[in-house]
Amino acid sequence: MCSTQPEQAFPPISCPEQPNPVSDTDWSLRTDPERTAIRRTAAPVIDVAVTVNGKRYRETVEPRLLLSDFLRHTLGLTGTHVGCEHGVCGACTVLLDGVSVRSCLLLAAQADGAELVTVEGLAQNGELNPLQAAFRECHALQCGFCTPGILMAATDLLSRGRPSRDEIADLLSGHLCRCTGYEPIVEAIAKATER
Amino acid sequence: MKPVAFRYERPESIEEAMALLAEHGDEAKVLAGGQSLLPVLNMRLLRPSVLVDINCVLQLDNVAHENGSLRVGALARQADRRLLDVPLLADCLPHVGHFVTRNRGTVCGSIAHGDAAAELPLALTLLGGSVVAASARGRREIAAADFFVTHFTTQLAPDELVVETVWPSVDDGWAYAFEELAQRHGDFALCAVAAAARGSELRIALGAVVDRPTVLEVDPEAPAASAAAQVEPYGNLHASAAYLRNLVRVLVDRAAARAREQGT
DSSP, X not given: OTTOOHHHHSOOOOOOOOOOOSXXXXXXXXXXXXXHHHHHXXXXXXXXXEEETTEEEEEEEOTTOBHHHIIIIISOOTTSOOXXXXXXXXXXXXXXXXXXXXXXXXXXXXXXXXXXXXXXXXXXXXXXXXXXXXXXXXXXXXXXXXXXXXXXXXXXXXXXXXXXXXXXXXXXXXXXXXXXXXXHHHHHHHHHHTO | OOOOOOEEEOOSXXXXXXXXXXXXXXXXXXXXXXXXXXXXXXXXXXXXXXXXXXXXXXXXXXXXXXXXXXXXXXTOBTTOGGXXXXXXXXXXXXGXXXXXXXXXXXXXXXXXXXXXXXXHHHHHHHHTOEEEXXXXXXXXXXEHHHHEEETTEESOOTTOEEEEEEEEOOOSSOEEEEEEEESSTTSOEEEEEXXXXXXXXXXEEEEXXXXXXXXXXXXXXXXHHHHHHTOOOOOOSSOOHHHHHHHHHXXXXXXXXXXXXXXX
16 A cells, blocks of 8 residues: 555546636625525624724624634734634634633624734734743744734733733633643743743 | 624613614524623524624623622623622632633623523522513512523523622621532533531532522531432533532532631
8 A cells, every 4th residue: 555656545636627607706606596695684784993903994894703703804814813713712812902802702893993902913023022932932832823812811911910820820721722731831921920 | 603694783771772672582682791692603503683782881881889789780791800899709700711701701691691500690599699680671680599490591581681680798797618620620510519608507509410500408517418419410421420419519518618617
């Protein structure tokens, strides 16, 4: 089996040439009829004006759009990660009016008028902020998927005073990391409290 | 993992919210903190046609002492430090979700959700608190002992809005303790116990191993054994019935001991 060529094991997917009458911009015609029906009965759109990392945005969205998807898809700020979409993993944590929240458990419509900070807003003039620098020094990330959420929650925790090690561990109970292990993360946040 | 399309309403007064609920009945869901509602919307376990977001009803943000009780409005978040005036709440709130979800989740929302494994319904039941519900038909106050019916089911009618919960907080010599075991801190409890002690008197309430928060009549001399004898927990994926019964024994023992210790 070792000699099996990849070509044999995984034949290339054939893409038969098909005339495509749908223009690149006409999304509604690409959806199947059932989905198109849902689109037609969808609730009216709503205007959302927010400030994200100091920059103002005004967008028109469906009421059911999650804040996490608004940040990533509508505004293109993909630093905020989406893991579980039910509040367990913590990857999507952002600051809303200075307080950490799960962006997958908020509607974009609910952020109307609010001031948001995402992980993209932490570094200043291209320099890592003290918390981010502590993460690098302590090797508190490997794949980095959970890191944006942990940084935002830790930013909130540090803004309330000097947390104890127990308080840091308690904070991390709301964030799933599957590769680094929590010890270096606790270390990094503890280090940042000294700065 | 995305909610179905719904109509989004953002009332700015209690009257406006009540009118929307009267109009749409059980087609509508009230959105306060959303920390339990958004997960079930995302998973499409709920498909409401109207969402009534009460976050702009600023009258509901009240937390106030009145006649020996703390009255907590529908928009008070679980992270609100004013709640720490109620000793049992101070002990139980660290078990409610996580640091980040408590910033958003509301006390009244957890009560209205009526999860039998949730901490706040258990605490309200032990304290003998109550729920104030308002609708276009009027206002009524429901004792916690009557409010919770069974899993995710309360006395609340579809057109009613929980505007306040009332938490007895008068210092009459009772001391409190809250204990729970979850698989991970912040997860749903496998078993939760709230205890109150004053001298030789002891009150115990149980959550998670019952279908609603339940106050038990326990023998103050042997609370753990008498509590364990009164429950019939169902085993689940994470714990067998025998394990849960033993857990009742252990947690009642701990909670009773700690409440008595704090009372002295």
